[in-house]
Structure formats: C-alpha cells, structure tokens
Amino acid sequence: MTELAVILLSAILVNNFVLVQFLGLCPFMGVSNKLETAIGMASATTFVLTLASICSYLIATWVLQPLGLEYMRTISFILVIAVVVQLAKMFIEKTSPLLYRVLGVFLPLITTNCAVLGVALQNTQKAHNFMESTLFGFGAALGFSLVLILFSAMRERLAVADVPLPFKGAAIGMITAGLMSLAFMGFGGLV
Amino acid sequence: MALTRITSPHTHRALGTGQVMRTVVMATLPGLAVLTYFFGVGTLHNVLLASAVCMGFEAAVMAVRGRPVLFYLRDCSALVTGVLLGLALPPYCPWWLVVVGSFCAIVLAKQLYGGMGFNPFNPAMVAYVILLISFPLQMSQWAAPSDIGGHTPGVLEALKQIWAGSSIDGYTAATPLDTVKQNSSLMLDSVYLQDPVLAAGSFAGAGWEWVNLAFLAGGAYLLYRRIFTWHAPVSMLAALALMAIIFYDGGSSNSGGSVLFHLFSGATMLGAFFIVTDPVSSAVSNRGRLIYGASIGVLIYVIRIWGNYPDAIAFAVLLMNFAAPFIDYYTVPRTYGHKKSQRATKKADL
Numbered sequence: 393m394t395e396l397a398v399i400l401l402s403a404i405l406v407n408n409f410v411l412v413q414f415l416g417l418c419p420f421m422g423v424s425n426k427l428e429t430a431i432g433m434a435s436a437t438t439f440v441l442t443l444a445s446i447c448s449y450l451i452a453t454w455v456l457q458p459l460g461l462e463y464m465r466t467i468s469f470i471l472v473i474a475v476v477v478q479l480a481k482m483f484i485e486k487t488s489p490l491l492y493r494v495l496g497v498f499l500p501l502i503t504t505n506c507a508v509l510g511v512a513l514q515n516t517q518k519a520h521n522f523m524e525s526t527l528f529g530f531g532a533a534l535g536f537s538l539v540l541i542l543f544s545a546m547r548e549r550l551a552v553a554d555v556p557l558p559f560k561g562a563a564i565g566m567i568t569a570g571l572m573s574l575a576f577m578g579f580g581g582l583v
Numbered sequence: 584m585a586l587t588r589i590t591s592p593h594t595h596r597a598l599g600t601g602q603v604m605r606t607v608v609m610a611t612l613p614g615l616a617v618l619t620y621f622f623g624v625g626t627l628h629n630v631l632l633a634s635a636v637c638m639g640f641e642a643a644v645m646a647v648r649g650r651p652v653l654f655y656l657r658d659c660s661a662l663v664t665g666v667l668l669g670l671a672l673p674p675y676c677p678w679w680l681v682v683v684g685s686f687c688a689i690v691l692a693k694q695l696y697g698g699m700g701f702n703p704f705n706p707a708m709v710a711y712v713i714l715l716i717s718f719p720l721q722m723s724q725w726a727a728p729s730d731i732g733g734h735t736p737g738v739l740e741a742l743k744q745i746w747a748g749s750s751i752d753g754y755t756a757a758t759p760l761d762t763v764k765q766n767s768s769l770m771l772d773s774v775y776l777q778d779p780v781l782a783a784g785s786f787a788g789a790g791w792e793w794v795n796l797a798f799l800a801g802g803a804y805l806l807y808r809r810i811f812t813w814h815a816p817v818s819m820l821a822a823l824a825l826m827a828i829i830f831y832d833g834g835s836s837n838s839g840g841s842v843l844f845h846l847f848s849g850a851t852m853l854g855a856f857f858i859v860t861d862p863v864s865s866a867v868s869n870r871g872r873l874i875y876g877a878s879i880g881v882l883i884y885v886i887r888i889w890g891n892y893p894d895a896i897a898f899a900v901l902l903m904n905f906a907a908p909f910i911d912y913y914t915v916p917r918t919y920g921h922k923k924s925q926r927a928t929k930k931a932d933l
Contacts, residue, residue: 427909427912545912546908549703550703554697554701555695556694556697559695567695568703571704574712576902578886578897578899578901580890581890582890
C-alpha cells in the first residue's frame with residue numbers, strides 16, 4: 393500500500409512529467425491560454441494516459457514478452473496510444489461537441505504527447521506490475537493536469553500584464569515554466 | 584491667531600505605494616538589528632549591497648524601456664526586494680552572490696513581467712531559490728551566533744571576506760533546522776544538549792529565537808498600521824503549528840521538532856509577515872488568502888521534514904505563488920447587494 397502511494401506521489405510531484413522531466417511540453421504551452429480549455433485538455437489527457445498505460449502494460453506482458461518481440465516495444469506502444477487517442481476523440485465528440493471543437497487539433501495531438509509514450513516506456517523500464525503501471529499512468533496524468541491548470545490560470549493573468557514586447561506571449565510563458573520548475577525542485581527528496 | 588474650524592468628514596489620505604514600502608522597510612529594522620547583533624555585520628552588508636544593486640537594476644531597466652526612472656524608483660518597491668533578499672542571504676556570502684541574486688530578483692522575476700504589480704512570483708524568493716539551487720555551497724554556510732562563544736568578524740575582516748573571497752569555514756555553524764534534520768539517531772533532548780546553538784538557546788536555538796521574535800514585532804507593527812490583513816500570515820503560522828503538533832511524537836530521533844521550534848527557528852516569522860503578505864503575488868480575497876497562507880504552512884513543514892532542504896519558506900512561497908491565480912479564480916468574493924458571487928466578465932460559453 394505504501395509503495396503504491398509512493399508511486400503516485402512521485403509521479404504527481406517529485407518526478408512531475410512536465411516540470412521535472414520536461415515531457416509533454418507542447419500541450420503544456422499550447423493549450424494553457426484559457427483555464428476552461430486547460431481543464432478539458434487535462435481530463436482528456438488523464439483519460440488517455442491512464443488507459444494507454446494499462447493497454448501498453450498488457451501488450452508488453454502478454455504479447456511482446458511471450459513472443460520475444462521486446463525490440464518492437466516503441467512502435468507497438470505508439471500504435472496502442474494512437475488507438476486509445478482515437479477512442480477518446482470519438483468519445484468526446486459524442487459527449488461534448490463543444491469541448492471537442494475547443495480542443496480542436498490538440499486532441500489528436502495527444503498521440504504525439506511525449507508524456508504518454510514516456511509513461512509507457514518508463515513502466516517497462518521500472519518493471520512495474522499491473523497495479524503499479526496503472527497508478528503511475530494515473531499519477532503522471534494528475535501531475536500533468538495539476539501544472540497545466542495552475543499554469544493556465546497564471547497565463548490568463550500574464551495576458552494582461554505589461555510585459556515588454558520581446559517577451560510577450562510564449563516567451564514569458566517559457567520563463568514562467570522555468571521558474572515553476574525551480575519551485576518544483578523543492579519537492580526533491582520527498583519519496 | 585486664526586482658529587480654523589475643521590468640519591467632518593475627517594478622511595485620511597490613502598497610503599501611497601511608496602509610503603507602504605517605506606513602512607515595510609522600517610518594520611524589518613528590528614529583525615535586521617538583531618541579526619546584526621548575533622551574526623555580525625554580514626547581514627547589514629548584504630542588505631545595503633542588495634538594496635543598492637536592486638535599485639540600480641530597476642533604474643537600468645526603466646531607462647532601457649524609456650520610462651521615467653525617478654518615478655519608478657520613488658515607489659521603493661525595488662528597495663523592499665533588496666532588503667528582503669539581503670535579509671534572506673547568509674551573512675558574509677561573496678559579493679557576486681548578492682549581485683546575481685539582485686539581477687534575478689529585479690530583472691528576471693519582476694521587470695520581465697512588466698514591473699511593479701505584475702510579477703506573479705515574489706522576486707526576492709525567486710532570487711533565493713535560483714541561488715540556492717545554483718550555488719548550494721555558498722548558500723548553506725551560516726555564521727555561528729555570537730553568544731555561543733563563536734568568533735564574529737569585525738568590519739574590516741568581514742569586508743575582506745565578502746570582497747576578496749577568503750573562506751568563512753572558521754566560524755560557521757549548522758543552523759538549528761539543519762541540526763534537527765541531520766539527526767537520525769539521538770533523542771531530541773540529547774540533540775538539544777549536544778548541539779552548541781540549540782543548547783545556548785531557550786527553545787529554538789541561540790540567536791534564532793530572538794531574530795524571529797524581532798520579525799514578529801515588525802510584523803505586528805505592520806498589522807497595526809493595516810499594511811496587510813491578518814489572514815495570510817495567521818493562517819500560515821496556524822497551519823505550520825498544526826502540522827508540528829500532529830507529527831510531534833514527544834521527541835524521538837524521527838521527531839520533526841516541537842511547535843515552538845518550528846515557529847521560532849529559521850525564516851518562519853520573516854516569511855509569515857514579509858514574504859507571504861506580498862500584495863502582488865499572493866491571493867487577493869480574504870478567503871483566498873486563508874487558503875494561500877495555510878497551504879504555505881503545510882508545504883513548509885512537509886519540505887522541512889521530508890524534503891531535501893532544511894528550510895522551505897522560499898520553495899513553499901513560490902509553489903503557492905504559482906497556485907494563487909487559480910485560488911483567486913475560485914474564491915471570488917460576493918459583491919454587496921448580490922446573493923451569489925459573480926465574475927466581472929462572463930465565462931466563455933463552454
């Protein structure tokens with residue numbers, strides 16, 4: 393039980409995928425202009441990340457290992473992730489057409505969100521079992537959602553700040569992300 | 584003699600930014616005096632150098648941006664940043680540390696965001712964290728307090744150290760927070776007896792308890808002058824105390840230390856009354872400030888006890904600065920005459 397809590401805490405805060413491992417930066421910078429879209433993107437990514445880490449664990453353990461096809465890991469994970477994203481896309485299109493329109497191109501882009509592939513690969517690297525893989529994926533998604541949502545609330549404020557012209561927009565966003573990453577170093581050593 | 588008759592309403596003039604900032608600087612003076620008494624002229628030098636360099640950077644950026652330099656210097660916000668940074672840095676740290684820190688505070692954390700009123704992070708704390716991560720050796724040497732028989736350098740010796748870079752190994756000592764953090768085998772009582780700094784103090788280490796009491800006095804003065812509301816500092820101290828009570832196990836080797844120890848050691852009071860109350864980077868509404876302060880208190884305890892760093896004011900403050908806009912978004916106060924809270928602008932139709 394403690395071990396599972398440690399995995400969750402580590403994935404959310406200490407080894408946060410965005411601010412500590414610098415994975416998944418494109419949606420982090422791309423969809424963080426408005427808080428409401430960020431919340432939508434966060435829930436979509438949470439859904440995809442958790443499901444993708446479960447599916448990739450199953451594929452790795454029940455297909456790749458018995459057949460001795462470990463060298464096919466990366467490409468098969470990419471395939472699995474693409475399928476899961478397509479599923480999420482169809483799901484959102486039917487349940488919330490508006491959110492679907494707002495997320496726009498970023499929804500299919502979850503496929504190329506390196507955090508998703510990163511979680512799947514780290515799961516096999518760390519030899520996580522089924523429960524651990526699921527929790528690791530879920531924790532990574534929670535960490536991603538946490539920083540994405542907080543960052544978007546901050547960016548709404550930055551949008552009206554008197555930022556010098558050369559630093560307007562993405563530049564000041566990058567600097568802010570860097571400062572936040574510094575703050576997250578304070579969590580080092582927690583687990 | 585002309586007897587002028589003054590009629591009501593006797594309104595007071597609103598405090599200007601410059602006035603507020605100068606009051607804050609005044610309120611740090613007792614803390615600065617006690618720090619200088621216990622640790623020598625190092626802190627005083629830090630404060631003077633950091634203030635001067637901060638004002639210099641502020642003026643330079645304003646000149647580059649083509650803004651009126653004197654107008655912006657007169658609001659004294661760069662002075663406050665410099666004073667707070669100087670108080671936070673270890674005494675007798677090399678001069679370039681102060682200059683690099685001032686650059687990070689004023690240029691990186693404040694002016695790139697548009698200057699006074701726009702910075703999402705507290706400038707002094709950004710500088711402190713950058714220095715702590717980049718120069719851990721210089722940032723973790725704190726002088727021993729004078730009343731445990733430690734040698735406090737005189738003015739000339741101090742200047743030689745700061746500007747010529749001779750080592751200060753001879754008279755540094757582990758701070759109480761560091762001592763308790765490193766301890767893994769002794770009961771807390773024996774730690775208090777063995778460590779010279781803790782043994783010479785009455786509850787939170789020689790010097791440190793007085794430093795914190797002085798900052799508490801300065802903070803109380805600011806509260807009395809209504810520079811800030813009580814919500815953020817009180818909720819931060821209450822949350823820190825509560826965490827210390829919950830996890831205090833009577834003084835075993837795993838114990839985090841008593842409530843008094845946490846409240847009066849390290850930078851607790853400086854943080855509570857001078858950093859957490861920053862009007863720009865904290866939450867805005869009273870309810871938001873309660874949440875903001877309490878979260879900082881909890882984070883300080885968590886990082887102090889289970890994290891890598893002995894003190895955690897700067898990290899906790901930065902993390903909550905990061906969360907402050909989000910807190911504001913969900914703690915919009917109810918306006919007079921309305922039953923429910925309303926946003927000034929309508930939500931996007933989502």
